[in-house]
Amino acid sequence: LSVRRGAGLFDVSHMGEFLIRGPEALAFLQWATANDAAKLKVGRAQYSMLPNARGGVVDDIYLYRLAEEEYLMVVNAANIAKDWAHLKKLSQGFAVELADISEETALLALQGPKAASLLQGLTDTDLSQKRKNDVFTAQVAGRPARLARTGYTGEDGFELFLDPEDAEAVFEALLAAGATPAGLGARDTLRLEAGFPLYGHELTDDTNPLCTPWAWVVKKEKEFHGKEAMLATPCAEKLVGLVLEAGIPREGYRVYSGDRAVGRVTSGGYSPLLEKGIALAYVEKEAQEPFFVEVRGRKAGASLSPLPFVPLK
Known part of the structure; x- marks a missing residue:
């Protein structure tokens, strides 16, 4: 900060x-x-x-x-x-x-x-x-x-x-x-x-x-x-920004669309500015909300966020 x-x-x-x-x-x-x-x-x-x-x-x-x-x-x-x-x-x-x-x-x-x-x-x-x-x-x-x-x-x-x-x-x-x-x-x-x-x-x-x-x-x-x-090379995946309702996402955590695994977190952590867990993740190109991230065996709701997560100066 x-x-x-x-x-x-x-x-x-x-x-x-x-x-x-x-x-x-x-x-x-x-x-x-x-x-x-x-x-x-x-x-x-x-x-x-x-x-x-x-x-x-x-x-x-x-x-x-x-x-x-x-x-x-x-x-x-x-x-x-x-x-x-x-x-x-x-x-x-x-x-x-x-x-x-x-x-x-x-x-x-x-x-x-x-x-x-x-x-x-x-x-x-x-x-x-x-x-x-x-x-x-x-x-x-x-x-x-x-x-x-x-x-x-x-x-x-x-x-x-x-x-x-x-x-x-x-x-x-x-x-x-x-x-x-x-x-x-x-x-x-x-x-x-x-x-x-x-x-x-x-x-x-x-x-x-x-x-x-x-x-x-x-x-x-x-x-x-x-x-x-x-x-x-066609694109099978897209990179998305996710903001979690609870928990801290980490690299390698699975991302779900509904009940289906559609991708993985590539970078994750706690945002002191947003006071929430945030992640960059690759998901299937056609994957749609609602998204969930599996954090320590439990699914945490995740909303799509435009990038950057915070305004750039």
Whole structure:
């Protein structure tokens, strides 16, 4: 709740970072990612996905254009090795250079309605001029940083890419300025309320993104790796948001339509904002209300909720 009302500070240095440089960096990224990387101007970022040859998802990523021929890709921690191997293989034949800078990059996320005003006190850069998905360099608490107005909480906020040697000083300066330290459990609750996917749950190597609420990421008008397979795979399931009348849903819990099992919870938990259990679940495409979730052997009524569960900032 401190993130929803103030400013929460997360250490997300476990995330992976790749640099992609060269005269064919854009051409390579257009082939490797589902979103339209050509729309990215220097200093802008976009959410995207890495499709596999079967039309599933290798990973969901964030792509930042740092310079005309230089991009930064942020990938999920559990997928660093898999993504690296996938991109190295795909990059053959393109005039690009890939560098895995995960080990030499620390990443902090400052999120919440007070994030901008709190950060402004530690930098000379005018943050009011920065829009969502802007990426830029600045000094924070006297240390060089790359900042992006991005996040994984549904709140306004900034992500700070730092030299690991500077990270502790910046972290302490942000705490001293009034940020509340927050952990990955809180981050997961926030992203669930925001209706964001978590790789390995809502998105996997076998998930067709066109069958999800994030189909907007896939730009069908361009060519990309795995496009034909993706377009040829019919959707047997749909992803829905559920709010429970009682109980806390967890991953793997069964979802029923009436008496029939029609799906499973992929992410679930307690929403402090709604004061109820909420879930993301895959159910059969034709499944209709009334829905129930089996929580510890008992069926709890569940109503369909539009995503996000809470308004995004």
